[in-house]
Amino acid sequence: MQAGRVCVYLRALNPAMKEIKAIIKPLMLERVLEALREIPDLSAVTISPAHGLSVRRGAFDQIVHTKLEIIVPDEMVEEVVETVQKAAHTGNPGDGRIFVIPIEQTVKIRTGERDTHQ
Numbered sequence: 001m002q003a004g005r006v007c008v009y010l011r012a013l014n015p016a017m018k019e020i021k022a023i024i025k026p027l028m029l030e031r032v033l034e035a036l037r038e039i040p041d042l043s044a045v046t047i048s049p050a051h052g053l054s055v056r057r058g059a060f061d062q063i064v065h066t067k068l069e070i071i072v073p074d075e076m077v078e079e080v081v082e083t084v085q086k087a088a089h090t091g092n093p094g095d096g097r098i099f100v101i102p103i104e105q106t107v108k109i110r111t112g113e114r115d116t117h118q
Contacts, residue, residue: 017103022068024088024096035087
């Protein structure tokens with residue numbers, strides 16, 4: 001078997017995945033989730049509170065936001081990012097930020113299966 005074919009074969013078994021982490025205003029959560037529900041094959045979203053400090057006018061202000069974590073194949077990244085950005089946008093400071101992070105490996109806790117992205 002040629003090395004090029006091995007790489008292609010392994011990539012097919014282990015597609016590239018990304019984590020999309022979005023920090024949004026809590027009041028925008030339902031709107032964002034409604035928009036995400038329209039994306040076919042989006043399997044799950046993890047939601048948690050996010051507390052942070054922001055420097056404004058020389059002082060630290062505590063800010064409470066909502067964090068969404070979504071794991072998707074590479075081909076879904078742009079659609080998910082655009083959906084979150086549009087649904088969370090108010091045009092005001094503090095709308096949030098979206099991060100796209102590579103996923104190296106996943107492990108199912110229950111079964112120990114590795115690199116299963118479902």
